[in-house]
Structure formats: structure tokens, C-alpha cells
Amino acid sequence: MRLSKMLFVTLREDPAEAEIPSHKLMLRAGYIRRISSGVFAYLPLMLRVLNKVSNIVREEMNATGAQECLLPQLQPADLWQQSGRWDTYTKAEGIMFALTDRRQQEVALGPTHEEVITAVARDMVRSYRQLPTHLYQIQTKFRDEIRPRFGLMRGREFIMKDGYSFHGDMDSLRATYDDMYTAYSNVLSRCGLKFRAVEADSGAIGGSGSHEFMVLAEAGEDEVLYTEDGQYAANVEKAVSLPVDAVPSEFSECKKLETPNTSTIETMAKFLDCSPTQIVKNVLYQAVYDNGKTVLVLINIRGDQDVNDTKLQNTLTNLAANYDASTLLSLEVPAPEAQSKWAAKPLPLGYIAPDIADDYIQKQKNVASKFLRLVDNTAVDLKNFATGANEKGYHVVGANWGQEFELPELVVDVRNATAGDRAVHDPSQQIQTARGIEIGHIFQLGTKYSQAMGATYTDENGKSQPLVMGCYGIGVSRLAQAAVEQSYDKNGIIWPVAIAPYHAVVVVPNINDEAQMAAAEQLYTELNAAGVETLLDDRKERAGVKFKDSELIGIPFRVVTGRSLKEGKVEAVKRANGESVDLALDQVVSTVKQWVDEAVKSE
Numbered sequence: 027m028r029l030s031k032m033l034f035v036t037l038r039e040d041p042a043e044a045e046i047p048s049h050k051l052m053l054r055a056g057y058i059r060r061i062s063s064g065v066f067a068y069l070p071l072m073l074r075v076l077n078k079v080s081n082i083v084r085e086e087m088n089a090t091g092a093q094e095c096l097l098p099q100l101q102p103a104d105l106w107q108q109s110g111r112w113d114t115y116t117k118a119e120g121i122m123f124a125l126t127d128r129r130q131q132e133v134a135l136g137p138t139h140e141e142v143i144t145a146v147a148r149d150m151v152r153s154y155r156q157l158p159t160h161l162y163q164i165q166t167k168f169r170d171e172i173r174p175r176f177g178l179m180r181g182r183e184f185i186m187k188d189g190y191s192f193h194g195d196m197d198s199l200r201a202t203y204d205d206m207y208t209a210y211s212n213v214l215s216r217c218g219l220k221f222r223a224v225e226a227d228s229g230a231i232g233g234s235g236s237h238e239f240m241v242l243a244e245a246g247e248d249e250v251l252y253t254e255d256g257q258y259a260a261n262v263e264k265a266v267s268l269p270v271d272a273v274p275s276e277f278s279e280c281k282k283l284e285t286p287n288t289s290t291i292e293t294m295a296k297f298l299d300c301s302p303t304q305i306v307k308n309v310l311y312q313a314v315y316d317n318g319k320t321v322l323v324l325i326n327i328r329g330d331q332d333v334n335d336t337k338l339q340n341t342l343t344n345l346a347a348n349y350d351a352s353t354l355l356s357l358e359v360p361a362p363e364a365q366s367k368w369a370a371k372p373l374p375l376g377y378i379a380p381d382i383a384d385d386y387i388q389k390q391k392n393v394a395s396k397f398l399r400l401v402d403n404t405a406v407d408l409k410n411f412a413t414g415a416n417e418k419g420y421h422v423v424g425a426n427w428g429q430e431f432e433l434p435e436l437v438v439d440v441r442n443a444t445a446g447d448r449a450v451h452d453p454s455q456q457i458q459t460a461r462g463i464e465i466g467h468i469f470q471l472g473t474k475y476s477q478a479m480g481a482t483y484t485d486e487n488g489k490s491q492p493l494v495m496g497c498y499g500i501g502v503s504r505l506a507q508a509a510v511e512q513s514y515d516k517n518g519i520i521w522p523v524a525i526a527p528y529h530a531v532v533v534v535p536n537i538n539d540e541a542q543m544a545a546a547e548q549l550y551t552e553l554n555a556a557g558v559e560t561l562l563d564d565r566k567e568r569a570g571v572k573f574k575d576s577e578l579i580g581i582p583f584r585v586v587t588g589r590s591l592k593e594g595k596v597e598a599v600k601r602a603n604g605e606s607v608d609l610a611l612d613q614v615v616s617t618v619k620q621w622v623d624e625a626v627k628s629e
């Protein structure tokens with residue numbers, strides 16, 4: 027491609043709309059243009075990168091025996107009603123774009139494809155002889171993200187590869203899952219990314235059947251906890267660890283103390299001159315289930331610990347049946363206005379005790395009349411602890427479970443693991459933290475969708491069984507930008523060679539110099555013919571501008587038909603380290619080709 031013929035616009039200044047380096051660079055280098063919130067035009071250079079990533083994904087997927095297909099983006103509501111996800115996706119989370127068509131049918135733009143693929147399997151899979159089978163696709167997904175940001179990292183329209191496998195039993199699912207773990211690791215390595223596979227939250231079902239592939243970068247929205255020995259890595263949403271030991275309490279007798287202005291753990295510990303580990307903190311949440319029922323949840327947790335929202339959500343989802351509901355719609359710490367909807371009298375916020383009376387809750391049809399009381403593991407063994415007194419400005423010290431307070435029946439793990447904790451597998455290992463960008467997610471679904479939607483097969487004994495499913499996703503457009511987030515310098519992008527839009531650019535410093543142009547044209551033709559994807563910068567621009575642009579757009583190798591041409595040589599520069607060599611004209615193609623091949627092999 028000749029740059030003189032390309033719609034090629036670079037910006038000198040950082041665009042105000044971009045916050046993180048990769049987003050700024052993709053805009054400045056002309057890879058993307060924002061059309062509206064979370065919606066981007068992928069320009070020709072970008073499309074080449076996306077196609078390269080897609081092809082690597084394709085090769086690795088095909089190598090496992092999975093087959094590519096293409097499913098509809100317009101999805102009928104009834105499939106989502108069958109799986110039970112229509113309300114959660116359109117109302118609760120509201121992440122799905124839904125509309126009513128002119129026949130008054132409800133349809134949605136696909137954020138993911140479990141429902142569609144399960145409907146296909148329900149129709150087509152009859153017998154165990156057809157199993158296992160695995161279909162994948164690469165296409166645009168739509169999600170009405172509440173906070174689209176960071177360019178392609180979190181868009182409302184983005185490219186994903188999603189795959190779904192069907193099995194007769196869990197063993198078969200696990201075998202495919204392991205293949206996917208390897209395939210995803212291969213994809214990320216081949217794309218030149220530094221990453222870590224981590225245990226991921228698998229929702230209310232729990233279990234260990236889910237991993238996320240995290241590209242390590244400061245701008246990552248996820249927190250990854252890991253140990254140096256490489257034995258443990260998990261998303262903080264799911265991570266477990268051993269909290270630091272509690273300091274033994276010095277409160278020997280139980281009494282109520284006046285403790286003015288101590289509504290936080292910090293002020294309370296300071297006032298009482300005790301460790302936060304001697305405090306039982308009582309955290310109030312408001313949960314709303316899919317049948318409209320509001321449940322007030324009171325969690326007792328050790329004062330130095332925090333509640334992990336994902337773990338709590340999973341716990342509450344598992345308790346849905348107790349409230350005649352099937353799933354949780356929302357969970358939040360109730361704001362003062364929200365409390366006025368259900369509180370019978372003002373709550374002693376900041377001073378709540380584990381035994382706060384249920385009559386703080388108004389009698390209402392859609393509100394559970396009693397608090398759902400949960401105690402986190404960290405609070406169970408505390409002795410002589412300090413806690414609220416259900417009265418503003420007062421706390422109780424020296425309290426004990428089974429004496430002043432009844433220990434809730436439901437003991438749960440809802441604590442947030444944090445850096446500095448000890449590891450469960452080896453307490454001598456300390457938990458470390460890192461930021462990660464979630465690029466891929468593999469998931470053992472089991473029979474959740476097949477049961478809900480009636481997708482069954484006949485086993486060897488002629489018995490009807492629900493299909494066992496797995497699903498596997500990679501964010502293709504997110505991956506492309508994550509590569510930039512991991513690889514750039516002050517001058518611009520440094521693409522990993524395997525996914526660079528072009529391998530090389532031939533720069534002609536002066537297009538009016540016939541010898542320069544002739545040499546450049548020849549190199550451009552020969553490089554392309556040899557399989558080195560090459561751009562020709564034949565624009566009517568100053569040499570300095572061309573050099574700057576080639577660095578900004580991050581082409582791995584630059585060949586310059588400049589001064590040394592008189593000696594039959596050209597300058598060849600490596601973008602990654604700035605190394606430059608003079609090459610004889612007849613060496614250029616073989617040398618650059620070798621650089622490309624070596625780089626692609628080692629990434």
C-alpha cells in the first residue's frame with residue numbers, strides 16, 4: 027500500500043477524550059475514530075490488525091477441532107425467556123440492547139450467544155455419537171456498557187470470538203476445557219502478549235471451572251492476586267487467602283461505652299485504642315430479587331476486612347429459592363433515600379449491632395420482614411470483641427457470640443482477599459497484586475442452559491440427558507488495544523510483529539529524487555513479493571514527518587532510501603529498539619524477511 031493513496035491522518039497532540047496510553051496512540055496514529063460513546067470506526071490499518079488477531083485465533087481454534095460458524099446478531103426474546111436471562115439482561119443489568127420490531131416482537135442485539143447456540147444444539151444434536159462438538163464464531167457483539175471507556179477496551183460494539191462446546195459428560199467437557207486453556211495461551215503468546223491465566227469467578231454455581239486470561243498492564247480494570255511461587259493466581263472477585271491473625275482482645279468484660287463520632291472502623295479503633303481485628307463490623311446491604319422482593323442483608327465481618335461484592339452476590343443468588351425467587355437483580359449498600367422506602371425508623375448507621383431488631387423494617391408485601399443475617403468466617407472465632415450498640419454514639423466492647431449476641435446460622439466466605447494476606451496453599455507465601463486486562467474467559471457451564479432450554483441427547487443406554495456445555499470467549503478488539511498498552515514508547519506504538527498491520531515501511535525521504543524513488547519502488551515490490559507486508563511512504567511530506575509517522579503507527583521495520591544510496595545502501599531500522607544498520611540493496615529483502623520470521627516465531 028502506498029501512503030500517498032491511503033486515507034492516512036495522524037495527530038500531533040493527544041486527543042482530550044483519551045485517558046490511557048493505548049487509547050491515545052490508537053487515535054493519534056489514525057487506527058480508530060470515535061463515532062459515539064463506545065462505538066468506533068476501525069480504519070484500514072486497524073482492520074489489518076484485527077484480521078491478524080482473528081486469524082491467529084482461527085488457527086488455534088481450528089487446531090483443536092472446533093468449527094467456525096456465524097450466528098445471528100439479531101436474537102429473538104423468546105430464547106432469552108427460555109433461559110431465564112431476558113429480564114436480567116434487559117432490566118436488571120440492562121446490558122442488552124433490546125427493541126420491538128414492527129410486528130411487535132421483542133428482539134435484542136446479541137451480547138453473547140449461549141441461547142442461540144443452545145437452540146441450535148437442541149435442534150441438531152440427537153445422539154451421543156454426535157458428541158463432543160464445538161462451534162465458534164468471530165463477530166461484532168453489542169453491549170450497552172454503563173461506562174464505555176478506554177477506546178476498544180470497553181466498547182458498546184466490539185469484536186469477540188466466542189465458542190461453545192457440547193458434551194455427554196463432565197470428563198469430556200474438562201478435556202475440551204484443557205484444550206481451550208492451551209489454545210488461549212497459544213493465541214496470547216503468538217500475539218506477543220505477557221499474560222497470566224487466573225482462576226475466575228464462575229457465578230453462583232461456584233467450582234473451579236473458569237479461568238480468565240489477563241494481560242498484565244497498569245491500566246487494567248481487573249485486580250489479580252497471585253503468589254511468587256506461581257502456584258496461585260486468581261481474580262480478586264474469586265480469590266481466597268488467609269487473613270492476618272487477629273490481635274487478642276484486651277476487653278475482658280462486656281460493657282456499653284459512649285463513643286462519640288466513631289461511625290467508621292478507623293475512628294472507632296482509634297477511640298477504643300484497639301485493633302480493627304477485635305471489631306465485628308456489621309454491614310448492611312439491600313438485595314432485590316427477580317420477583318421484586320427486597321431483602322435487607324446484615325453481614326458480620328471482622329473490622330479489618332471488606333465484603334467482596336461478587337462473593338456476596340453469589341451467596342445471595344444461592345439463597346434466592348428461600349425468597350421464592352430464582353435470581354438476584356441488584357445488590358447495593360442502601361443510600362439514605364433508599365432506606366426511607368423500607369425503614370420503619372431511622373437506623374443507627376455506623377453503630378449497628380449484630381442483633382439489630384427486625385422491627386426496623388416496615389411491614390410491606392415486597393420486603394422480607396426479617397434481616398437476612400450472615401456471618402463471615404473471619405468474625406466467627408472472635409472473642410471479647412467490640413461492635414455497635416444499636417444506638418448512635420455508643421459501642422459495646424468485650425462481647426461474645428453465644429452470650430451477648432447470637433451467632434447467625436449462615437456462616438459464609440464473603441471477604442475480599444488482599445495483597446499481604448497469606449496464601450492458602452502455602453502460608454509462607456504472601457499474596458501479591460497486579461492489574462490485568464481481561465482478554466479471554468473460559469468457562470465450564472455444565473447443564474445450566476441445556477436444562478433451562480430443554481437441549482438433550484440420547485446416551486448409550488437410550489436415556490435422555492441434558493447436554494453438558496462449555497463456553498470460551500476472547501475479546502479480539504480488546505486484545506489488539508491491549509497489545510499497544512503493553513508495547514509503546516514516547517514516539518508511538520511498537521506492534522508485536524505478528525499482529526502489526528504491516529511488517530515494514532519503505533520511506534522515501536525525498537520523492538523528487540529519482541534514484542531514491544526508483545530504489546524504493548523496487549524494494550517495495552520485492553519485499554511484498556517475498557511476503558513481507560510493506561508500506562511505501564511516497565507522500566509529499568518532509569522526511570522528518572515520515573519518520574515520526576512511521577514510529578507513531580508502530581511498523582516494526584523501516585527501510586530508508588536516503589543518503590547512503592549513493593554507495594548502493596539503504597538504512598534499515600528496528601522500531602522496537604531503534605537499532606539501525608546499512609544494508610546493501612540486494613540484501614534488504616532477505617534480511618528484513620529474516621527479521622520478520624524470527625520475530626513472529628519468538629513472540
Ligand code: ATP
Pocket residue numbers: 138169171178179180181182184185186464465466467499500501502503504505
Ligand atoms: P468484563 O468483565 O471486562 O466486562 P465480561 O466478563 O463481561 O468482561 P465475557 O462475557 O467473558 O466478558 O466476554 C468475553 C471477552 O470479551 C472478555 O474476556 C473481553 O475480552 C471481551 N469483552 C467483554 N466486554 C467487552 C467490551 N465491552 N468491549 C470490548 N471487549 C469486551
Ligand code: MG
Pocket residue numbers: 238464467
Ligand atoms: Mg468475564
